[in-house]
Amino acid sequence: MLLQIAILIAGLLLILFGANYLVDGSSSIARRFGLSEFVIGLTIVGIGTSTPEMVVSFLSAFKGNADMAIGNIVGSNIFNTMLILGITAIIAPLTITKSNLKKDIPLNIGVTVLLILLGMNASIFGHGENILSRVDGIILLAIFAWYMWISFRSDQSGEGEEEDNIRSYSPTASIFLIIGGLAALIFGGRLFVNAATEIAKGFGVSDKFIAVTVLAAGTSMPELATSIVAAVKGRGQLALGNILGSNISNILLILGGSALICPLSFKGMSYVDLGAVLISGLFILISAYTFRKNRLDRVEGSILVLMGAFYMMYLIANL
Secondary structure (H helix, E strand, O other): OHHHHHHHHHHHHHHHHHHHHHHHHHHHHHHHOOOOHHHHHHHHHHHHHOHHHHHHHHHHHHOOOHHHHHHHHHHHHHHHHHHHHHHHHHHOOEEOOHHHHHHHHHHHHHHHHHHHHHHOHHHHHOOOOOEEOHHHHHHHHHHHHHHHHHHHHOOOOOOOOOOOOOOOOOHHHHHHHHHHHHHHHHHHHHHHHHHHHHHHHHOOOOHHHHHHHHHHHHHOHHHHHHHHHHHHOOOHHHHHHHHHHHHHHHHHHHHHHHHHHOOEEOOOOOHHHHHHHHHHHHHHHHHOOOOOOOEEOHHHHHHHHHHHHHHHHHHHHOO
């Protein structure tokens, strides 16, 4: 038990150091190449921190385990938005830019609606099967490629960002910081999940409870650490881009790729799970027009955290 606690602490330290280096390297790259921190957060950071979810979903698809592949992504997106974005906003309110309102937030909602329509085809339209087919996977991947292209093409550096307190590194050093930070996040997250699972088993907790709590939180640990560090450093757009980028990548890239490997049945998905993903996405849009406009403030962050807590209570109650 003492060894597992030591490994748990080591994993947390790696996660914190990795997040710090990733944020510094990403901010430096953004400034040096005239890119916005949001787009860097959306692409390099968002996709990079989604690596644990990608590994779990792709391996699950190879094994034909659709419940694990889809549940991993749905749970991760709910955790990302409700808990991680909520906690981040409580630490430091996040500015929502015009570009976020016109493109990024609507797309986050749109791809969630598309996933529900494609996956729950039989339940909603009364024909076909509740399955994400290979054709659906191609559609999702095509939308992902289009979104990445327009994000870089229409990028405007500086909107909603702070210019001060950014340490500048050479391109080579920045890339090493990003790669090293991601490696530390992923390896540290793996150590944390494995140690936490062993500790939970030591207390006689069931495997299903561990999957719903420890594993769901563990695979989202890179997003949590990166967003909190970014918020503390005043890099709010990087934090918001990280979460939106991770959510969009989870659906379009990871589920799209998983469906290409093996068609994914939605039998294990409930309307509560899919509804929670959609509601969390809609809440980000609503928050731009409530309380302090164009900001996700501490009150709204607290509401998101409460929503996440109620959802987790629902999951635990229905184990």
